[in-house]
Amino acid sequence: MRKIEPWQNVFQNNYGVPEITLSHGTGVEVWDVEGNRYLDFLGGIATNILGHAHPEIIKAVSSQIAELSHISNLYAHLPGLELATRLKDLIGDPTARVFFCNSGAEANEAAIKLSRLTGRSKIVAAIGGFHGRTIGALSITGQEAKREPFEPLLDDIDFVAYGQLEAMRDVVSSETAMVIVEPIQGENGVVVPPQGYLSGLRDICDEHGALLAIDAVQTGMGRTGEWFGFEGEGIMPDVVTLAKGLGGGLPLGAMITLGKKAPAFKPGQHGSTFGGNPISCAAANAAIDYLITHSLLSKVRDHGIGIKTAVESMPGVIEVRGRGLLLGIVLQEPIAQKLIPIATSRGLLLNATNPHVIRLAPALVVTQEQIDEFVSLFGQSLAEAQRG
Numbered sequence: 001m002r003k004i005e006p007w008q009n010v011f012q013n014n015y016g017v018p019e020i021t022l023s024h025g026t027g028v029e030v031w032d033v034e035g036n037r038y039l040d041f042l043g044g045i046a047t048n049i050l051g052h053a054h055p056e057i058i059k060a061v062s063s064q065i066a067e068l069s070h071i072s073n074l075y076a077h078l079p080g081l082e083l084a085t086r087l088k089d090l091i092g093d094p095t096a097r098v099f100f101c102n103s104g105a106e107a108n109e110a111a112i113k114l115s116r117l118t119g120r121s122k123i124v125a126a127i128g129g130f131h132g133r134t135i136g137a138l139s140i141t142g143q144e145a146k147r148e149p150f151e152p153l154l155d156d157i158d159f160v161a162y163g164q165l166e167a168m169r170d171v172v173s174s175e176t177a178m179v180i181v182e183p184i185q186g187e188n189g190v191v192v193p194p195q196g197y198l199s200g201l202r203d204i205c206d207e208h209g210a211l212l213a214i215d216a217v218q219t220g221m222g223r224t225g226e227w228f229g230f231e232g233e234g235i236m237p238d239v240v241t242l243a244k245g246l247g248g249g250l251p252l253g254a255m256i257t258l259g260k261k262a263p264a265f266k267p268g269q270h271g272s273t274f275g276g277n278p279i280s281c282a283a284a285n286a287a288i289d290y291l292i293t294h295s296l297l298s299k300v301r302d303h304g305i306g307i308k309t310a311v312e313s314m315p316g317v318i319e320v321r322g323r324g325l326l327l328g329i330v331l332q333e334p335i336a337q338k339l340i341p342i343a344t345s346r347g348l349l350l351n352a353t354n355p356h357v358i359r360l361a362p363a364l365v366v367t368q369e370q371i372d373e374f375v376s377l378f379g380q381s382l383a384e385a386q387r388g
């Protein structure tokens with residue numbers, strides 16, 4: 001093997017130093033370089049919807065890269081056209097128009113720029129919301145600790161309490177270009193707003209001529225048991241952003257405009273060199289195909305209910321919130337960070353979004369057997385973390 005230096009000698013410390021180095025995986029299982037096996041219940045933070053090394057993704061990516069790799073956006077290609085068509089069909093709006101990029105932050109940057117074309121500049125976002133780390137996306141992220149070291153950020157951003165329509169009504173005005181929220185706040189600990197929140201936001205935005213943008217980066221691509229996570233509210237947003245699961249494990253993001261109210265970019269107004277490249281699009285098409293042909297969305301809903309029922313009865317668990325396979329286990333005691341290494345040592349990969357919440361976002365192909373194994377490993381890990 002070539003020379004390899006330890007993490008801290010070569011990387012910025014923005015992620016801290018990881019405990020383990022992974023080498024390979026299949027489905028929901030991964031192995032580290034020492035040969036230890038883990039059940040991956042974080043799924044690359046909600047990205048690998050078909051798990052690791054899925055045969056359909058391997059096939060799609062391999063045949064695409066053998067045919068045509070990167071060509072820039074000066075030329076059309078079939079995987080991209082096919083994917084945009086599918087997204088339009090899945091959303092169910094014939095006016096849908098797609099812009100592809102590489103990540104969630106970039107999708108939200110596109111939405112921010114697009115909102116400027118309304119002639120207004122104010123944006124309203126939610127406290128606790130997360131929209132990415134680039135300067136624009138960070139400016140609309142409602143988490144002070146992430147924003148503060150990098151101020152000054154964009155002006156004209158207001159943050160209001162998530163899930164509270166009254167708070168939104170007080171702030172949205174005829175100067176508001178866009179309201180942006182997540183259907184479920186993922187990074188903030190899987191916070192679910194009350195039923196009727198998104199449809200209430202739709203009304204408020206319509207009243208003031210503001211765009212309603214839904215950041216479905218984490219909730220999208222079947223994760224909640226719906227394609228995008230806002231369907232249960234019976235609304236159509238003006239803008240939807242996607243990334244994470246979209247590329248089936250490959251980097252891909254999208255900003256989609258819907259309806260007549262959303263402005264449209266003119267030639268030259270926005271772009272991305274790698275955005276919507278043939279390989280990522282081929283992987284996304286394969287992932288969507290697989291979800292549909294295996295009716296995975298209804299399984300995702302059932303699995304979510306099963307995990308909730310099993311985990312909510314454990315001592316020390318207050319509730320399990322979220323939908324489908326985007327779940328937050330709320331703990332009585334602030335021991336989430338302590339639980340993570342314990343779970344890792346027992347062969348279970350999890351993520352703590354804050355001291356009280358463990359987030360689950362496994363691949364959508366997770367099996368009942370693997371869920372049973374998770375429940376057992378999680379129960380043991382939680383008991384050990386509670387003991388001291």
Ligand SMILES: *Cc1c(COP(=O)(O)O)cnc(C)c1O
Nearest residue numbers: 103104105130131132186217218
């Ligand atoms: C992860 C996430 C983002 C940022 O995506 P990146 O690909 O990391 O830039 C934006 N919005 C939401 C809701 C997310 O969960």
